[in-house]
Each structure stands twice: as C-alpha cells, then as structure tokens.
Amino acid sequence: MKTQLNRRDWFKSTLALTAGIALTSSLTKELMAAPLSEAERSFFGLKTSDAQKVRLNSNENPYGPSEKAKKAVMESLSRGNRYAFNELEELKKIIATKEGVDASYILLGAGSGELLVQTGIAYGLEGGRVLSAYPTFPLLMNYAQQMKAAWDKVDLNEKLEHNYEALASAIKSDTRLVFSCNPNNPTGTVVSDSIVRGFCEEASKKTLVYADEAYLEFLDPSQQKSMVSLVQNNPNVVVSKTFSKIYGLAGLRIGYLVGQPDTLKKIAQYGDTISPSQTALAAAKASLGDEDFMKLTREKNSIARKVLTDYLDQKKIFYGKSLTNVVLFPAPKDGKKILSQLDEKGFLIRIWDYQGKEWCRVSIGTQDEMKNFVRAFDEVVA
Template identity: 30%
Template sequence: MSNLRLRDLSGIPDYRPGKAALPSPMGASTHKLSSNENPYPPLPSVVEALHSAAQLMNRYPETAASELTAELRSRFAVDAANLVLGSGSVEIVSQLIRATAGEGDEVVFAWRSFEAYPMLTLAAGAVPVPVPLTADHRHDLDAMLAAITERTRLVLVCNPNNPTGTTVGQAELDRFLSRVPEDVTVVIDEAYVQFNRRADSPQGIDYFRRHSNVAVAHTFSKAYGLAGLRVGYAIAPAPLATAMRKVALPFGVTSLAQAAAVASLRAEDELAVRVDYLVRERTRVAEALRKQGWKLPESEANFLWFPLGPDTTAAAAEFEARGLMVRPFAGEGFRVTVAETEANDRIIEAAAAVLKGARITQP
C-alpha cells in the first residue's frame, strides 16, 4: 500500500474522449462522429510543411513560435504581446483559468457546455459555477450575469456552444458585456467559429478591441483539421497574456504543430472549400432530420445535438449498432459530428430507425 501524500482529486471527473470507430455489430462500415474532427486528410501543402519540419525533430520547438505569431499578428492586426499559444484550445482555456482564478475563486460558464470547463476549474483549485442553458439550449446570459459575485474571476462564453451548437447574438452579448464588472475576465471561446453562419453573430476579435477584459480562444483542431497536432491560441489583453505565459506548459506547441498551423493559415482558401461543404452538409442533414420529426436546436458548428433526456443512452446505442460513434451525455442528449457524405447519409438513416423502433419522447 502506498504512503504517498497526494492531492484529493476525487471531485474532478475524468475527461471522456470521443469513442473510437469500433466494428459495427451489423457489419456496416464505422464512422467516428464523437469528437467533431474534420473528416478530410491534411492538405498537400500542410503535409509538405510537416515533412520539412520533421527534419528538425531532434531540436526543441521555438517557444516564441515567431513564424506562427507573425501570421496571426497579420491576420488579426494585434501585437505579439496579445498572442498566447497552447496545446489546443483546451490548454488555452486551462491557462486562462489558472492565470485568473485560484483557491476559492469562481469561474462561471453555461451548462451544458464544453466538458473540460469544470474539470480545468477544479484542477486549478477554483470553484466552477455552471449556469443552466435556456429551454432552447442557448446561453442564459442574464442568469450568468446574476451568477457573478465578488469571487468571480472568469466567465466563459462558448460561441458556438459545444455540444448544442447554439449561438449568442451580437445584441445580447453587447448587453451582457456592458454589465460585467471590468475586473472580471470574459473569454469568448470560438473553437467552431469558422462554421458559424449566423448573420448577427459577434466576432470575438471585435470585442477584444472594444473591451479591456475580453479574451478570445481559437483552435486549429476543428476547421483546420489539425486535431492530432494540438495547437490553439488566445488573443488577450497584454497583462492577461503575460500571466498566461507564466502558467503555460513549456514547449507546449511542437515544431510540427507550428509548421502545420502556418501552412494551414496560408492555405485558408482551400480549407474554406471544405468548411463550406461541411456547412452545407449540416444544413442538409438537419433539414432531413426535422422532416422526420426531430426537434433539434439550430447548430452553427460542425455537429448536431439530439436533446433526448432519459432516452439518450438507448438512442446512442442504436446509432453505434449501425456503426456511428456518437458522443452521449447520459440523461441529456448526444452530439453527432457532421462528416463525409456517406456518414451523414447514415446519420439520417439511423435517426429514422430510432424514431421508428425506439420508444423515445421528443422534448
């Protein structure tokens, strides 16, 4: 028996990654639709950049990531002092939490939202304050505002929201930010921003420029298809960015990730074609599901949310039996990634089968 003295981490739930594409009991081909990954392989120009960078794998990556930082500076017209890199947006959010909140401090976020928010908050020793979504699965910004106390240090706004795909509009975010205390940091987490086609959707960078307490989190994992390389970044006020670097993982963004991110930014026109296809497929699948009778929230991400409540586990099992690995949240609903055409056609077929054969109650 070990006598090691460890922190009591029993209150921190384990992060559950999306289920891999396991063999289907029905013998059908399988699709991993549980992690919101881009279904396309890397562009040739990105592969070429990775090949070149691989020749220097014996060296530590450049901490300053000067080439990637220069690309981002040019893209967003911000100073290098405002840019912080991390191993995916999840590490960026972790940096933001640890830079602002400590023992007894509070972090406010909508719930359900990104599963890592409460885990990262607890790991930092802070107190998570989840605020229920509205009946239509959107952020309740008035309730989030009411949840802010003297102990609140950080507020997370996931837009589009994971896992519901719902969005916050410009007018409501304007009103919200006008009432948040200036010493409370507000993070606009835009992991899925490239898929957002809502006409009145706020752009996080605009709010960073207008508010001294707003930071923006972005990732290369989703639209850019670099989930396996782990690179994300924040655009943050300089004092916050400095604090984030103090808690960042040293050499957290590998040289391969930096090279791929730079190449992806330079090939954005090609990548936009893929994103546009996924948006069209999202619309096609959502329309087909609604014709079947499903009542789904309007998604502006690369996934759809099935709010099935107590029927979630049974319905997710039906999808998985048909070779579609989805992301269930027991008692609430499941999320399914919009992917290649074949997989999307199978989503429509599986959803019809669930409605026909399963005893479920539509919310």
C-alpha cells in the first residue's frame, strides 16, 4: 500500500467496504467501535430483538436530545434539500469561540467516531506504531491497524485508570500517535488534569497526542480541564469532543476535533468536507452551552450511577471509580450466561475481555432503569 491513499483510491476502498461487508465478517468485527468479547461473539447470534430492551450497552444519554435541540431539528428539516455549507462554517465559528481558538482549528465530523477513523487512517498509513492504554475506546487504533501500524497497549493501573507513567515509557522511536482517553471508556475513570497535561506536553515532543474528551462534560464544571489549551502552541496535540454524550445527540452524529490547521488537513483528507448533516448541525448549535440540560444530565446520571455502585459496594464487587455514565466491574459469572439471562429480562449490557477475565460494562440509564437493572442482575448472578 502507498504511504498515502489518494482520494480515488480512498473512495474505491470505501466502496469495497460498503459493498462487500456482511455484518458478521471478521473485518467489521475488527473495526467495531468497542471490541467484541468472546462471550458476545457466541451470544449475539442467539439474542432476541433489541426493540423494547433497556439499553445499558452504548453509553447513551437517556435524557436527550434536549427540547431546544428537538425544536432546532424540526426547523432544520426545511433546509434538508441544501448542502449545509453555511451552517457548517457558522457552527465551526461558534465552537471556535467556545474553545478559544480560530475557526481554522476546528474539524467537524459525523460523531467524533468519524474523526477517530480519519485519524487512524492518516497515521496508520505511515506504518510504525500507535499507542494507547487498554482497555479504552479502540476505534482509532483499529483503523490504524487495518492500515499499516502496530498497536501497542499499556494496561490500566489497579484502580482501572490510565497509567500515564507507563504510557510515557512505552513511546518508541517509531510511535506515530498516542491515544489518551480521559475520562476513559469502558471504565469512566478520570486522571487529574495536571498529570494528563504533563503527559501531553512531554509525549507531544515525540509523537502526535490524540486526547479524547468525549465524557469530559460529565465532570463538575470546575473539574472540566480540557487539553484544548495546549493546541494553540502545539501542532502535535489534537483534542476531540462529541455531542453524543452529555448533549444526548448520539443518533444525530456530530462531534469535532480541535487541532492546528496543518494537522487537521492531514486528518481531513480521509473524510467528507460536508459532513455532518443539516439536522445534526442544527441540534448541535441549539445544544452547545445549554447549561441547564447539561446540569440535568449530570445530576440525574450521578444519582442513577449511585444505584449501581451502591449495589456493587453492598455485594463487595470491585469497580473502577467512574465519574461518567459507564461502570466496569468483573463479571461475577460466565459472561455469555449474564448476557443471555439479562437479555431475557430485557436488559442489554456489554462484556469486555481484559487480562484473561470477563468484565461487565454497564452504561447508566435512568434511576428507575438502574433500580430494575440491579434487581435483575442480582437474580442473574445469584
């Protein structure tokens, strides 16, 4: 493969992907946003329809979209026949002002996932290595691996947090990119911003640092210390954020990357210049800075999360100290049985494989959903 795909090659390979992939193909599994565990591989063929189930499997926001976002989407429908050139530039400017950078520092995507994919391709094509903690959200590394890069993984510490010291030591001469996820998925754990900042500053002298801040807004506003402030003086740091989580727009698909224009140019060449859609842009514009809705989500999420963590405390089950809408803990029994018995009771969760063990990853739903979930889970593992 050439070091860089030109646009025609890229469209050809995209076409091949969309035309040729059945959902069960191994490539799709490789590229799935969150890795499929052994338990899930064997269970997914058996599971019943998801339509009426409580979705505690994708870290979604059960309260979104906000009323403001819904109204904006309705209004945007009449512009659905038009490419969103103007709306795109307008939202970039609004985001740039919020982030304290020039609009040329913002790249929009159909979810931050699209930007993770593009970055994985852009840097993966260079060969060498990409580095991250494990487990974490693997989308970027999956794509980098499908190109030409190797993926180096550094285990979390015993509290299920990123081990930034170990990550720093794992950077090699051919490491092209380090992925840092704070707060992390699948654990919800958070490392103090001074440690993350120090890491980003040092690591970026050697390689690109991709700071994923998809869940940052779940923290108290006084604790939301973004790495965006590093970007102005550093072409080797990029930061992604999403409207999928705190704003509850996961299905509308919009997120953004903050980085220096030349760095963004390298990444953007593997994406579409007119993504995302009119509806997503309208919802994002209406949602941005909606402090009331963010506060509501934060407060309700932390009350509902406590239902789960109180249960785990009571059962003396270890878990990572999550400050977001997801909790990871060791599976008390066979993962496939947990998945299928919860499925029968109407609940969806994920099982992750890590260090030769199975782990339950449970997203936080509403307080009532979590009360019903712990009751069902207790019966399943009894």
